[in-house]
Amino acid sequence: MIQVIKPGKLKLGVLASGRGSNFLAIYEAIKEEKLNAEIKVLISDKKDAPALKKAEERGIDSVLIDPALFENKESFEKRIVTVLKEYEVDLIVLAGYMRLLGKTVLKAYPLRIVNIHPALLPSFTGLDAQRQALEYGVRYSGCTVHIVDEGMDTGPIILQAVVPVYQDDTVESLSERILQEEHKIYWQAIKLLSEGRVYLEGRRIIIMDERKGAVNLNMMKKLKQS
Ligand code: GAR
Numbered sequence: 001m002i003q004v005i006k007p008g009k010l011k012l013g014v015l016a017s018g019r020g021s022n023f024l025a026i027y028e029a030i031k032e033e034k035l036n037a038e039i040k041v042l043i044s045d046k047k048d049a050p051a052l053k054k055a056e057e058r059g060i061d062s063v064l065i066d067p068a069l070f071e072n073k074e075s076f077e078k079r080i081v082t083v084l085k086e087y088e089v090d091l092i093v094l095a096g097y098m099r100l101l102g103k104t105v106l107k108a109y110p111l112r113i114v115n116i117h118p119a120l121l122p123s124f125t126g127l128d129a130q131r132q133a134l135e136y137g138v139r140y141s142g143c144t145v146h147i148v149d150e151g152m153d154t155g156p157i158i159l160q161a162v163v164p165v166y167q168d169d170t171v172e173s174l175s176e177r178i179l180q181e182e183h184k185i186y187w188q189a190i191k192l193l194s195e196g197r198v199y200l201e202g203r204r205i206i207i208m209d210e211r212k213g214a215v216n217l218n219m220m221k222k223l224k225q226s
Contacts, residue, residue, distance in 0.1 A: 007196030013089030020051025
């Protein structure tokens with residue numbers, strides 16, 4: 001079992017392609033001192049992403065990295081990594097980033113990238129998750145915060161929240177109900193990481209409470225010493 005991140009204040013780099021409401025929820029949690037972290041930079045791949053403006057208005061550096069200006073995905077992602085390193089980011093937060101991350105970013109930040117997905121993974125991966133859930137006819141859906149690996153929405157799950165799906169739901173009404181939960185669980189998952197309470201065993205995330213955490217840490221110390 002490995003501790004995913006050691007406890008301490010986290011420097012966040014947010015990647016967003018759109019509206020930026022999850023970015024805002026995290027920003028507010030930090031402002032209200034519920035989350036011990038700092039958003040160093042927001043990067044977007046879309047020049048008209050409202051998230052860029054939301055960051056600027058709050059005095060957070062925002063950087064547009066337009067994939068059309070790069071020869072291939074690798075050079076595009078190298079630029080992303082360069083910017084993240086410049087800002088000394090230690091956790092990448094995907095907040096409505098609508099591209100599959102490639103090897104370049106994944107290798108530079110192993111176990112240091114989190115994503116929020118608007119469905120109960122492993123169901124309904126990829127685009128239009130809320131529509132997929134509605135059309136499938138599930139009675140419950142929700143959202144998932146997970147660590148990013150090379151797959152599409154496949155990494156180890158940190159937190160999930162469940163919402164009911166009503167018979168008269170539209171994609172919009174269901175998306176809105178899920179979004180309310182996204183805004184609650186994303187910063188909470190980052191908080192658990194910043195408290196050093198998130199451990200990985202195989203592909204399972206184990207979240208320690210403080211007491212159990214101490215016991216386990218001592219056990220690991222003992223193992224190291226022996
Ligand atoms: C959120 O619902 C998020 O879960 C989803 O995009 C929306 C972004 O909203 N992400 C994905 O579908 C990723 N596969 P926001 O820009 O207001 O945070």
